[in-house]
Amino acid sequence: MDSGAPPAPDDPTLGGRATDQIQHVLLGEAVDVGPALVFVADDDGRYVAVNQRACDALGYTRVEMLARRVTDVAVAPEAPELYEAMLRDRTSSGVTPIRRKDGRLLRLRYNASEVTVAKMTFWVSIGVIDDDAGSA
Numbered sequence: 125m126d127s128g129a130p131p132a133p134d135d136p137t138l139g140g141r142a143t144d145q146i147q148h149v150l151l152g153e154a155v156d157v158g159p160a161l162v163f164v165a166d167d168d169g170r171y172v173a174v175n176q177r178a179c180d181a182l183g184y185t186r187v188e189m190l191a192r193r194v195t196d197v198a199v200a201p202e203a204p205e206l207y208e209a210m211l212r213d214r215t216s217s218g219v220t221p222i223r224r225k226d227g228r229l230l231r232l233r234y235n236a237s238e239v240t241v242a243k244m245t246f247w248v249s250i251g252v253i254d255d256d257a258g259s260a
Contacts, residue, residue, distance in 0.1 A: 163249045169194040169207055172246065181253060183225035199223045214238040219254055
């Protein structure tokens with residue numbers, strides 16, 4: 125029951141509103157196992173971070189995924205050109221075939237854009253498996 129009193133100074137949720145540190149932890153864990161596949165790549169198309177959901181969907185461990193490049197996973201013939209266009213335009217969206225470790229193709233519906241973290245530029249792609257389209 126809410127007494128209407130302000131939260132105690134040692135209340136880490138600040139009365140239901142999480143502190144910045146807790147926000148980062150909650151968001152990080154939620155994104156890692158949430159319903160969307162999240163890929164972070166550098167200018168050269170090397171994955172520098174991926175969430176657990178992406179690893180599970182593709183059948184790779186995180187270590188295996190971080191040894192891959194965007195074009196190892198996004199296997200459309202035009203994937204290299206689309207990545208270059210995204211770098212130029214700073215954003216991209218669409219549906220593309222992605223290859224699982226076992227060779228099976230899935231269709232990924234994605235949105236991607238440039239982000240800056242710690243003064244470094246990365247490319248974040250967030251997507252879902254497009255079940256309605258069937259396999260690529």
